[in-house]
Amino acid sequence: MSYNTLKVFLISIFLFYFFGGVFTSNKLNGEVYPFYHWFVFRDVPSKIQAGYAIRILEYEGKPLNPPIFLKNAYGLYVNTNMASPQYSYIVRVLGENIVRKQQEEIKRHREILERSFLSQSVTYEVVKIEFDTLDRWGTEEWIKMERIIIFNTRDKVL
Amino acid sequence: MRWNSFLSKRFGDIFTSLSIESFAQEYKPFEKAKNIVRYLYYFLAFQSLAMLKGLERNFPNEENFSPIWSIAWADFLNFNDTVNIVRFFFLVSAFIGAFFYRHRIGRIIVFLGIFQLHAFLSSFVSPDHNWYPWLYVSFLLIFLPDTRQKEKPLFKERKKFLLVFLSLQAAIFFIYTMAGVSKVYNAINQFLAGEVHAFAREAFALHIAHWLSATDSTSLLGPFIIQHPWIGWPFFIGSIYLQFFALWIIFKPSLHKLWAFGLILIHIGTYVTMDILFLSSSIFLLFLFFDSPFRKPNITWREITLDLPLFGWAFRYLYKKL
Numbered sequence: 455m456s457y458n459t460l461k462v463f464l465i466s467i468f469l470f471y472f473f474g475g476v477f478t479s480n481k482l483n484g485e486v487y488p489f490y491h492w493f494v495f496r497d498v499p500s501k502i503q504a505g506y507a508i509r510i511l512e513y514e515g516k517p518l519n520p521p522i523f524l525k526n527a528y529g530l531y532v533n534t535n536m537a538s539p540q541y542s543y544i545v546r547v548l549g550e551n552i553v554r555k556q557q558e559e560i561k562r563h564r565e566i567l568e569r570s571f572l573s574q575s576v577t578y579e580v581v582k583i584e585f586d587t588l589d590r591w592g593t594e595e596w597i598k599m600e601r602i603i604i605f606n607t608r609d610k611v612l
Numbered sequence: 613m614r615w616n617s618f619l620s621k622r623f624g625d626i627f628t629s630l631s632i633e634s635f636a637q638e639y640k641p642f643e644k645a646k647n648i649v650r651y652l653y654y655f656l657a658f659q660s661l662a663m664l665k666g667l668e669r670n671f672p673n674e675e676n677f678s679p680i681w682s683i684a685w686a687d688f689l690n691f692n693d694t695v696n697i698v699r700f701f702f703l704v705s706a707f708i709g710a711f712f713y714r715h716r717i718g719r720i721i722v723f724l725g726i727f728q729l730h731a732f733l734s735s736f737v738s739p740d741h742n743w744y745p746w747l748y749v750s751f752l753l754i755f756l757p758d759t760r761q762k763e764k765p766l767f768k769e770r771k772k773f774l775l776v777f778l779s780l781q782a783a784i785f786f787i788y789t790m791a792g793v794s795k796v797y798n799a800i801n802q803f804l805a806g807e808v809h810a811f812a813r814e815a816f817a818l819h820i821a822h823w824l825s826a827t828d829s830t831s832l833l834g835p836f837i838i839q840h841p842w843i844g845w846p847f848f849i850g851s852i853y854l855q856f857f858a859l860w861i862i863f864k865p866s867l868h869k870l871w872a873f874g875l876i877l878i879h880i881g882t883y884v885t886m887d888i889l890f891l892s893s894s895i896f897l898l899f900l901f902f903d904s905p906f907r908k909p910n911i912t913w914r915e916i917t918l919d920l921p922l923f924g925w926a927f928r929y930l931y932k933k934l
Contacts, residue, residue: 455755455772457768457771457772457775460755460772460775460776461775463755464752464755464775464776464779467752468779468782468783468786472786472790475790485739487680487681487682487731487734487739488682488730488744488747490739490741490744491790491794492786492787492788492790492791492794493790493791493794494791494794495791495795495819496791496794496795496797496798497798497802498798498799498802498807498808498809498810498812498815498818498819499808499818499819499821499822500807500808500818501808501814501818503822525828528828538826538827538828538829539738539826539827540736540737540738542826542827543737543738544737566676566737569675569676587818587821587822587825588814588817588818588821588838590821590825591820591821591822591824591825591838
């Protein structure tokens with residue numbers, strides 16, 4: 455390969471990867487391997503945010519009062535094989551797919567999540583929460599909570 | 613070379629400050645680049661030893677393993693066999709690279725080892741981002757011209773070698789520029805939408821609070837910045853500046869070391885504030901930029917200052933005016 459051909463080839467790779475990363479960034483999961491856009495922390499979180507969370511309502515037939523957020527259940531009702539950011543990713547993608555009624559994706563992410571429960575008799579709800587970003591850290595406070603759906607690990611949608 | 617002179621006329625000395633031809637005239641820049649490449653492969657061999665134990669932590673995670681397209685063969689094997697194949701193939705390929713990095717076939721095998729390792733790590737819930745820099749660099753290194761140990765390569769081989777080396781530097785700084793450009797672009801959009809944007813005083817504090825909440829973690833300085841957003845503000849603006857202009861700095865070798873150090877400081881900063889440690893690109897910031905083959909000896913602080921994006925342009929303008 456001549457020098458000029460190599461130069462054009464290398465520049466083409468960069469451009470191809472750049473456009474591939476930008477194009478795939480609009481996909482629901484944010485990327486399509488091996489393209490990655492590197493648009494990390496591009497949006498400043500709003501002071502008041504909406505997100506998704508999971509609360510465990512019943513565990514092995516016993517109601518939990520009050521219900522427990524998933525992130526507070528690590529080691530108690532949920533195993534710790536996945537890192538916390540991976541759980542956050544699953545919860546976010548599950549919530550978004552429920553709203554968009556993407557049944558296949560809902561099924562896939564439910565399976566991943568439900569495998570993490572230490573017992574397979576769990577009733578849990580997916581909630582949409584609104585919270586103050588700065589206040590929520592360290593306090594778990596929220597402004598508004600709305601249930602989207604309840605799941606049971608025995609596959610009954612309530 | 614018509615497009616070279618076209619670019620030079622319109623963009624001043626941006627591109628002419630880095631002329632591969634002039635660096636290839638001398639033997640020293642090539643020798644330096646060659647040594648850096650050699651030590652990168654040695655370091656990768658060390659990484660492969662670390663991953664022998666490192667991949668064991670995936671054994672309990674079998675239930676979340678869903679092979680992506682590039683490791684589709686794993687669907688036909690049991691999980692333990694897959695882990696062993698991946699980690700030992702990576703080990704073997706890395707040491708093939710340590711011995712035979714001068715030969716393209718050796719470099720291709722190294723790339724395949726990293727490709728499979730990365731595909732494996734990306735097959736659990738979400739893609740792995742840590743090994744992307746290695747994937748890019750090992751792929752680009754395939755295009756180095758082969759060199760013989762005892763022979764001095766010709767000028768055209770040195771030129772191609774330095775060009776590929778430059779592309780490695782560009783690949784690493786490209787990552788940061790993408791992050792910086794997206795922050796600036798979205799800052800403008802969020803400002804126009806009346807939302808909090810990246811240049812706002814509380815931007816960094818919001819990022820920290822959001823991330824620490826999402827990961828249910830804490831950090832050394834995160835809580836302090838959340839309570840005192842104005843303290844984090846200049847550091848966040850500085851980090852956007854360093855990221856945004858990173859790819860530009862490829863053409864300013866006087867700034868290679870300083871800029872790379874600045875980017876490493878960003879990683880230290882994200883660790884102490886957001887509990888995120890992204891080590892893999894730091895390896896390349898050190899190897900590729902701290903002793904850049906394109907950095908001329910006896911660089912003065914005046915040259916460094918005038919090469920700075922924005923500030924250097926302002927200084928040049930004022931200097932011309934005065």
